[in-house]
């Protein structure tokens with residue numbers, strides 16, 4: 001059944017595709033983003049939700065610069081945690097379903113088997129901690145919510161690994177340097193196309209289940225494996241070299257093993273997330289560049 005869906009963060013990587021996919025699915029979509037709505041301003045959020053009076057609120061907005069979160073903790077917690085509570089209250093006022101997105105960074109990455117929704121969160125980075133707190137803030141206020149934990153996201157809109165590697169592998173200065181491109185080969189996760197997530201979320205809108213759902217593509221790989229797949233698909237002759245996380249230090253720790261099992265989606269026979277390689281093939285046919 002068609003729903004009135006307010007999508008906040010509609011200019012972001014995921015939000016942009018969700019607006020398109022929800023429109024394609026026949027929903028009545030109200031897209032909005034900063035500065036039309038400012039999630040850090042309670043009255044702005046309330047006014048936006050009051051005006052839209054939606055059946056569903058989808059929050060695609062977040063502080064997603066993982067490394068910056070380490071030095072901008074207050075800002076990260078304000079957007080990724082406190083604002084979630086504000087949104088939950090606004091959703092409650094309108095009895096709207098609240099859909100929100102979280103991340104594999106809520107886990108410590110020390111597991112040796114995929115994390116399920118029953119696995120214990122233990123975030124290591126400020127980003128992961130702020131996102132975990134956002135999950136809790138929603139659950140403390142309202143029970144009519146779905147939180148989809150996603151990971152290793154890429155799409156046509158916004159910045160992501162696919163675009164970065166493609167750019168680095170083809171850059172003229174690298175060609176001149178003739179140095180191999182080093183890619184981390186000891187972090188494992190699942191590349192997940194934005195459109196796969198959108199389709200899964202839209203498929204869940206009519207369902208009665210609530211709470212947290214893991215929502216990544218099937219299978220897993222290292223960043224190096226993904227980079228090899230993508231340079232080959234784009235026909236780029238790049239010299240890639242596997243390296244360790246230690247050789248490529250970053251301000252925020254990354255989970256070494258961020259593989260999620262879509263256990264709840266599978267338990268209700270609703271998992272439509274494709275294998276990551278199949279999704280990547282479809283993305284290549286779908287993209288316009």
Ligand SMILES: NC(=O)c1ccc[n+]([C@@H]2O[C@H](COP(=O)([O-])OP(=O)(O)OC[C@H]3O[C@@H](n4cnc5c(N)ncnc54)[C@H](OP(=O)(O)O)[C@@H]3O)[C@@H](O)[C@H]2O)c1
Nearest residue numbers: 009011012013014034038039061062064101103150151153
């Ligand atoms: N990207 C990933 O690999 C990944 C992985 C796991 C989970 N996730 C989660 O998935 C969700 C979507 O991520 P994404 O990559 O699509 O994010 P994104 O591209 O960074 O988009 C975030 C959006 O939030 C907006 N925004 C920032 N501050 C705001 C404010 N105060 N009020 C309203 N909107 C504001 C941004 O607007 P401006 O551009 O104007 O600032 C932008 O449109 C997030 O919850 C993220 O944590 C992402």
